[in-house]
Amino acid sequence: MDKVKFIQRALELAASNVKEGKGGPFGAVVVKDGKIIAEGTNIVTSTNDPTAHAEIIAIRNACKQLGSFQLKGCQIYASCEPCPMCIGAIYWARPDGVYFAATRYDAADASFDDSFIYEELKHEPEVRTIPMTKLLSGNKEAILPFNIWKQSPNKIKY
Amino acid sequence: MDKVKFIQRALELAASNVKEGKGGPFGAVVVKDGKIIAEGTNIVTSTNDPTAHAEIIAIRNACKQLGSFQLKGCQIYASCEPCPMCIGAIYWARPDGVYFAATRYDAADASFDDSFIYEELKHEPEVRTIPMTKLLSGNKEAILPFNIWKQSPNKIKY
Numbered sequence: 001m002d003k004v005k006f007i008q009r010a011l012e013l014a015a016s017n018v019k020e021g022k023g024g025p026f027g028a029v030v031v032k033d034g035k036i037i038a039e040g041t042n043i044v045t046s047t048n049d050p051t052a053h054a055e056i057i058a059i060r061n062a063c064k065q066l067g068s069f070q071l072k073g074c075q076i077y078a079s080c081e082p083c084p085m086c087i088g089a090i091y092w093a094r095p096d097g098v099y100f101a102a103t104r105y106d107a108a109d110a111s112f113d114d115s116f117i118y119e120e121l122k123h124e125p126e127v128r129t130i131p132m133t134k135l136l137s138g139n140k141e142a143i144l145p146f147n148i149w150k151q152s153p154n155k156i157k158y
Numbered sequence: 159m160d161k162v163k164f165i166q167r168a169l170e171l172a173a174s175n176v177k178e179g180k181g182g183p184f185g186a187v188v189v190k191d192g193k194i195i196a197e198g199t200n201i202v203t204s205t206n207d208p209t210a211h212a213e214i215i216a217i218r219n220a221c222k223q224l225g226s227f228q229l230k231g232c233q234i235y236a237s238c239e240p241c242p243m244c245i246g247a248i249y250w251a252r253p254d255g256v257y258f259a260a261t262r263y264d265a266a267d268a269s270f271d272d273s274f275i276y277e278e279l280k281h282e283p284e285v286r287t288i289p290m291t292k293l294l295s296g297n298k299e300a301i302l303p304f305n306i307w308k309q310s311p312n313k314i315k316y
Binding site (some may be wrong): 004023026045050056062063066070077084085091093095098107120122131132135143148150155 | 160161162164165166169172173174175176177179181182183184185202203206207208209214217218221222224225227229235237238239240241242243244245246247248249250251253254255256258259260261264265267268269273274275276277278279280283288289290291292294295297299300301302303304306307308310312313314315316
């Protein structure tokens with residue numbers, strides 16, 4: 001069954017990533033028309049990039065492959081349930097669906113606990129553990145870029 | 159006042175980004191010890207990368223600059239309230255604080271509405287509008303990468 005084959009590839013990438021010392025135990029593949037078009041692993045520590053989760057790398061590689069910033073008609077297979085950052089990335093990339101093997105609870109058991117990020121997202125910016133503070137908000141200056149965007153004739157919506 | 163200067167730089171980057179046709183009206187800077195060490199703008203459409211939001215680019219540039227996957231001692235100034243993907247990235251990068259000018263409501267008014275992502279994150283994976291489906295979950299195979307990680311002597315935690 002193809003779905004199992006694709007998730008097994010994501011798991012294989014996750015395992016080899018640890019053995020090769022590239023980063024955390026996470027892998028992902030992007031599938032289109034029944035074929036893997038891109039792969040990714042977690043390379044946070046080997047590239048000094050905290051955003052380099054497996055899903056983000058796989059999405060970026062797939063978009064490069066397709067010459068598009070959208071993944072319509074694609075499925076993402078991830079070795080583990082995507083974290084909130086990666087879920088956000090998935091919504092911006094808009095694939096048709098996502099499959100994952102390990103759950104966030106399995107991840108927490110291996111010291112990758114992202115439940116606090118889910119909680120933080122529910123709070124107002126100012127009271128998060130990393131405080132997010134308004135500055136110039138409500139001021140005309142703050143929305144000037146949006147006004148320039150609205151009036152821009154050549155904008156590419158995304 | 160330095161804080162205002164930094165947020166104004168983020169807003170200036172956002173405005174020039176639109177004028178230069180690089181992407182959406184968003185800019186961000188990372189500050190350490192009172193100095194801007196990295197900048198970023200939204201380059202989603204010009205680089206075919208749906209993850210290339212201003213904050214993500216600024217975080218990646220700052221980490222490259224510091225040779226670290228963590229932003230301890232840094233502040234991020236963003237022209238607009240970060241979206242859930244970027245908030246996730248911020249939690250993984252761990253800066254000391256974030257400042258933003260336009261709010262998510264200003265962004266929605268300019269057709270950048272990320273409120274649906276906040277809502278989606280509250281739902282169980284299976285019932286999201288992009289369905290996220292378990293496959294092999296609960297199976298030993300699904301947690302094999304985590305077991306390899308736990309036993310790995312050379313792992314770099316992050």
